[in-house]
Amino acid sequence: MMILSNILLGALLASSPLISPVEEVWGRATRLASLGRHGAADTLARSQTWSRAPEGLVLRATIALGEFADLHHPERVARARVLLDQAQADLETDTTRRGRWLMMLARSQESYLLSLQGKEFLATLEGRKSASIAKELLEEDPSDPDVQGVLGGYYFWKAQVLGPLRTVMGGDTRAEGLRLTREAISAGSPLREVWRTSLLWIRFERREYGAALKLVRQALDDCPGNRIYRQAEGDILFRLGKYDSALETYRASWNEYAGLEEIPVNRQAAAGNLARIHFAAGRQDSATAWLDTLDAPRYRNTVPWLPPSLVRELAPVRKALGR
DSSP, X not given: OOOOOHHHHHHHXXXXXXXXXXXXXXXXXXXXXXXXXXXXXXXXXXXXXTTTSHHHHXXXXXXXXXXXXXXXXXXXXXXXXXXXXXXXXXHTTOOSHHHHHHHHHHHHHHXXXXXXXTOHHHHHHHHHHHHHHHHHHHHHOTTOHHHHHHHHHHHHHHHHHHGXXXXXXXXXXXXXXXXXXXXXXXXXXXXXXXXXXXXXXXXXXXXXXXXXXXXXHHHHHHSTTOHHHHHXXXXXXXXXXXXXXXXXXXXXXXXXXXXXXXXXXXXXXXXXXXXXXXXXXXXXXXXXXXXXXXXXXXXXXXXXXXXXXXXXXXXXXXXXXXX
């Protein structure tokens, strides 16, 4: 999920326990996925002789979950579940660094899958298991970007969710989480876009909107056409009070998702964001029109998948408009 020359690939991935040919395919496949070419990424991964080995299973699960986040084809979650179950079963007794590294990533993706299904408590437990492996691996190699990425995200979000309780439950690890995540994206991991997305939302959560905007625009330069980054850009522009730019971004997102999603969740999320931005700008008629689009009966199946934060932030808009 990044732009890297093949010449630099081996040097920048020196910390990875994957052998060079596997590293290269991971880089190519995740690059395709970052450009929205999920089918091509999956085809590349499945064509490898090691596609049924843990390296292939974890990569294919990561691609499937990325495709679901972008295009919401329900089968992709089911596919990721099968692949991750098989990978974790194969890795259960593998105590090599490679085995533990792959188990760390498998558990990290398992945590993400559970969060997509709304199983936040189970997702947290799985994230803790992944972080536990990452702590051991970080002691062995402090420069491994994927270990840094897993542990950085866990340190930040665990402390953020705990709120005031963080002082008595492991301390405030948010600054360390930010540091590790920043270091993760400065290296050449094939999973760099995963860690860049994590850093983006850490910046957002810290209300560092200027830094978040710079980060997402760099990401769009690297991954042109990435629809998830486009929506993130719109959300950040809205937070910065740049309503016209935010509206333009979300209109583009609405059009980009036309006809692509089996369950048009991201398209409807764009409609919801257009409603709240128009409302914030004092354009109540336009806000009402976009809420009508969001609430249309033909889109009822998207409701359970809409981001909880968007649903929450639309509540006062609905109340004010009598919707």
